[in-house]
Amino acid sequence: MAYELTQxxxxxxxxxxxxxxVRSPAEFAEDHIPxxxxxxxxxxxxxxxxGTIYVQESTFKARKIGAALVARNxxxxxxxxxxxxxxxxxxxxxxxxxxxRSGAFASILAQVGWRADVIxxxxxxxxxxxxxxxxxxxxxxxxxxxxxxTGSAKTEILHKLAAxxxxxxxxxxxxxxxxxxxxxxxxxxxxxxxxxxALAQVIGTLDPARPVVIEAExxxxxxxxxxxxxxxxxxxxxxxxxxxxxxxxxxxxxxxxRDVIADRARLQATIDKLRHFQPAERIERWHGLxxxxxxxxxxxxxxxxxxDSRYGKARGRTQxxxxxxxxxxxxxxxDAVSDRIAHMIGGD
Numbered sequence: 001m002a003y004e005l006t007q008x009x010x011x012x013x014x015x016x017x018x019x020x021x022v023r024s025p026a027e028f029a030e031d032h033i034p035x036x037x038x039x040x041x042x043x044x045x046x047x048x049x050x051g052t053i054y055v056q057e058s059t060f061k062a063r064k065i066g067a068a069l070v071a072r073n074x075x076x077x078x079x080x081x082x083x084x085x086x087x088x089x090x091x092x093x094x095x096x097x098x099x100x101r102s103g104a105f106a107s108i109l110a111q112v113g114w115r116a117d118v119i120x121x122x123x124x125x126x127x128x129x130x131x132x133x134x135x136x137x138x139x140x141x142x143x144x145x146x147x148x149x150t151g152s153a154k155t156e157i158l159h160k161l162a163a164x165x166x167x168x169x170x171x172x173x174x175x176x177x178x179x180x181x182x183x184x185x186x187x188x189x190x191x192x193x194x195x196x197x198a199l200a201q202v203i204g205t206l207d208p209a210r211p212v213v214i215e216a217e218x219x220x221x222x223x224x225x226x227x228x229x230x231x232x233x234x235x236x237x238x239x240x241x242x243x244x245x246x247x248x249x250x251x252x253x254x255x256x257x258r259d260v261i262a263d264r265a266r267l268q269a270t271i272d273k274l275r276h277f278q279p280a281e282r283i284e285r286w287h288g289l290x291x292x293x294x295x296x297x298x299x300x301x302x303x304x305x306x307x308d309s310r311y312g313k314a315r316g317r318t319q320x321x322x323x324x325x326x327x328x329x330x331x332x333x334x335d336a337v338s339d340r341i342a343h344m345i346g347g348d
Contacts, residue, residue: 148242151249
């Protein structure tokens with residue numbers, strides 16, 4: 001029996017204990033239903049082999065070999081990943097389109113005695129729901145952008161606003177990127193599909209009648225594209241701009257980007273990426289500041305000569321901007337400004 005997903009919110013109320021993705025590890029890595037575990041019934045190489053036989057030799061031969069591989073891998077999962085599951089465990093299984101791989105694995109699980117179902121339409125059903133949420137429907141909640149020059153602690157303030165019952169979307173968190181040439185994070189970025197799936201889940205929890213705060217970004221966060229409907233809402237949104245002193249921002253950046261600072265080779269290579277935008281003598285000075293461990297001086301000059309002017313140009317196209325000055329960016333300062341912004345937005 002197939003379990004039919006009709007909306008993304010169904011995923012939070014599933015009457016199952018575990019969602020199992022039986023696709024290959026490469027398919028799972030590109031994107032998967034949130035919370036699913038990967039128990040592949042075909043490895044990457046096995047899937048490629050069966051597909052080649054299917055196209056070049058015989059459909060029957062491909063199915064026979066595929067069935068043998070699925071049975072072998074299913075046995076391994078039963079003896080390993082599923083060995084501790086009791087008789088009351090309820091799994092929900094899916095593959096690419098709810099066909100042979102998920103059906104075969106669910107059948108084996110059912111023979112054991114578990115009440116196993118498959119997702120009707122498989123991963124493609126989930127992906128269709130994500131596409132509908134992000135590309136086929138308008139974005140309804142009123143948007144306010146949290147703006148401010150580099151180092152203004154916008155992301156940390158965004159998280160504090162969420163704790164104050166303000167609706168937020170953390171695009172940088174979802175994209176695992178800080179939105180600048182220095183913004184890469186450990187683990188790299190999710191795929192575009194993975195980013196969209198996570199974003200669709202967040203959007204599905206929003207109250208469309210209440211405002212949502214989003215950090216001011218470009219249409220790309222790292223290499224991940226913001227869906228056009230959300231981007232259109234962001235482009236036309238009013239802004240709250242954090243105004244913080246340069247020295248406070250430099251001090252904050254050194255703490256926020258400690259992972260980048262710790263990897264001096266990466267930091268030097270990133271500075272070199274700015275050669276198209278900065279005079280050669282300035283690039284050499286910045287390399288010298290790295291060698292001298294003058295990180296706050298480097299952060300201040302990067303903002304003064306590179307980032308602040310670019311933020312200013314982007315902000316100049318917006319008419320509705322409310323400025324919120326802060327004297328510093330210590331914890332107490334961030335709590336105070338978060339309280340103020342939450343009051344402005346309408347949170348607790």
